[in-house]
Amino acid sequence: MASKISVRQTLSYAFIATYLVILFFSILTPSMLWLLAVIAPLHLLYFRNIRQNRHTLLRNYPLVGYLRYIFESFRPEFRQYFFESDTDGKPFSRRQRSIVYQRAKNERQTVPFGMQSNSQEVGYEWIAHTMFPVKVKAEALRVNVGSSRCTQPYSASIYNISAMSYGSLSKTAVTALSAGAKLGGFAHNTGEGGVSPFHLEGGGDLIWQIGTGYFGCRDKNGHFSEELFREQVAHPNIKMVEIKLSQGAKPGHGGILPAAKNTPEIAAIRKVEPYTTVASPPAHAAFQDQFTLLLFVEKLRLLSNGKPIGIKLCIGNKQEFERLCQEMMHNQLFPDFITIDGAEGGTGAAPLEFTDSLGMPLYDALTFVQNMLRKYGLRKEIKVLAAGKIITGVDIIKAIALGADICYSARGMMFALGCIQALQCDSGRCPVGIATQDKNLYSGLDVADKRVRVANFHGNTMHSTVEVMEACGFDSLDAITPDKVFRRVEQGKTLSFKEIYFSKNTASSTLQQNYMLN
Numbered sequence: 001m002a003s004k005i006s007v008r009q010t011l012s013y014a015f016i017a018t019y020l021v022i023l024f025f026s027i028l029t030p031s032m033l034w035l036l037a038v039i040a041p042l043h044l045l046y047f048r049n050i051r052q053n054r055h056t057l058l059r060n061y062p063l064v065g066y067l068r069y070i071f072e073s074f075r076p077e078f079r080q081y082f083f084e085s086d087t088d089g090k091p092f093s094r095r096q097r098s099i100v101y102q103r104a105k106n107e108r109q110t111v112p113f114g115m116q117s118n119s120q121e122v123g124y125e126w127i128a129h130t131m132f133p134v135k136v137k138a139e140a141l142r143v144n145v146g147s148s149r150c151t152q153p154y155s156a157s158i159y160n161i162s163a164m165s166y167g168s169l170s171k172t173a174v175t176a177l178s179a180g181a182k183l184g185g186f187a188h189n190t191g192e193g194g195v196s197p198f199h200l201e202g203g204g205d206l207i208w209q210i211g212t213g214y215f216g217c218r219d220k221n222g223h224f225s226e227e228l229f230r231e232q233v234a235h236p237n238i239k240m241v242e243i244k245l246s247q248g249a250k251p252g253h254g255g256i257l258p259a260a261k262n263t264p265e266i267a268a269i270r271k272v273e274p275y276t277t278v279a280s281p282p283a284h285a286a287f288q289d290q291f292t293l294l295l296f297v298e299k300l301r302l303l304s305n306g307k308p309i310g311i312k313l314c315i316g317n318k319q320e321f322e323r324l325c326q327e328m329m330h331n332q333l334f335p336d337f338i339t340i341d342g343a344e345g346g347t348g349a350a351p352l353e354f355t356d357s358l359g360m361p362l363y364d365a366l367t368f369v370q371n372m373l374r375k376y377g378l379r380k381e382i383k384v385l386a387a388g389k390i391i392t393g394v395d396i397i398k399a400i401a402l403g404a405d406i407c408y409s410a411r412g413m414m415f416a417l418g419c420i421q422a423l424q425c426d427s428g429r430c431p432v433g434i435a436t437q438d439k440n441l442y443s444g445l446d447v448a449d450k451r452v453r454v455a456n457f458h459g460n461t462m463h464s465t466v467e468v469m470e471a472c473g474f475d476s477l478d479a480i481t482p483d484k485v486f487r488r489v490e491q492g493k494t495l496s497f498k499e500i501y502f503s504k505n506t507a508s509s510t511l512q513q514n515y516m517l518n
Helices: 002-028 030-051 056-060 066-083 094-104 171-184 197-202 226-233 264-270 290-303 318-331 352-357 362-375 393-401 411-417 447-472 497-501 509-517
Strands: 125-127 142-145 154-157 159-161 187-189 205-210 238-244 255-257 278-280 309-313 337-341 383-387 406-409 485-490 493-496
Touching (some): 030 056, 094 411, 154 238, 159 171, 171 187, 171 197, 171 411, 205 226, 226 238, 290 309, 290 318, 309 383, 318 362, 337 362, 362 383, 362 497, 393 406, 411 447, 485 497, 493 497
Parallel strands (some): 159 406, 205 238, 238 309, 309 337, 337 383, 383 406
Antiparallel strands (some): 255 278
């Protein structure tokens, strides 16, 4: 305690001495008085900090303590630009980010001098190639989405823009994504924030996502409105509808739209009162269990005149999903597609516990869903969409091998827009104008340029996917099988995805027996 007081006293004496010296020399040289403009604020800051009780560090070290906060603010940039290797960055490495930038700009996409990954490291994955490469047509990389109950099936690219709402993203970012989707012939998921004018302005095909807030189709009490839904879904750009149950980054977690952010523009899009706080609860009010969920799917299909209706979820309780499959089989009611969001999926903001500890990773979830749909004879009716760090052709092929028909990417498309992984998504200060509503920032994002980059990234990724398929002998999407993808599971031992993920029966026989008895 004595040393702390001594430090403070010493600084006080130093300030007083400095004042006296400045005053003395200012008599001889009046221009010396400008030093007071520097010293006086520091002295005021010193006395302010020793009297506050919120920050112990600043109370004990009133001036030098600020160095800690300065260095901490630079830490992410220093780590990214000076210390991390090309393969170490999180959530995406520099190598992953670079390939997106190169493909988006149509620049060199090759790497020199060989692999940087350690092929002997546990977890290393690869795909078996063939001695006799085949030819794959680019048009083969489209999948028809629509069950036997659907009258307006949609031909989707196997790679599309994942859910990102206007409000989380800027108007220029949303417009560029939609316009890029139009140029490249793929789909753009609106996110649960509703169909904004900027989604429509871009002209791309849209997948309208409906969350627990029912934004864009809610009445004054926040309940689902058939009338508003029918009016919105009739727009020709809306090709499919996705009911969001949960997302990988924060499964089972609701959200709040603060009153300050609920501007008249946002309110008009979401069908809420402006400048009011609006909650998106964790659970839906339109249904309560598996059977009523399927009834809601059927209702939306009828209201949309037969457009594909799907559900999105992060797998958690396996028994709940199996029960859903049983209800589908028993009632012959089913969604046209199911989107599986892996726990490694991203979001602008989420609690640490939800991001790191809740939800099933994508590969495990895809395998489980594939097994369930096959077990209950539903696979031919339902297409499976996958989301969770899918940015290269190999990522797409791995997901398809485990049961996906179509893939989504959110952060990959953000990189194509110019995202630098600044990790400022939840601050409103995104330096490249993507995840912000600050006009000074988003006005710097040029839609005409970025839409081309989004389309380029998609097109070059599809080209890469075709090249890998040809090298591996996959002449169609159906030919991509889990026995051709391998992982090193321990030193000296490798297993195929088929052996890792499909060797055991993941179905719950107990639950099946109970259901049959009931």
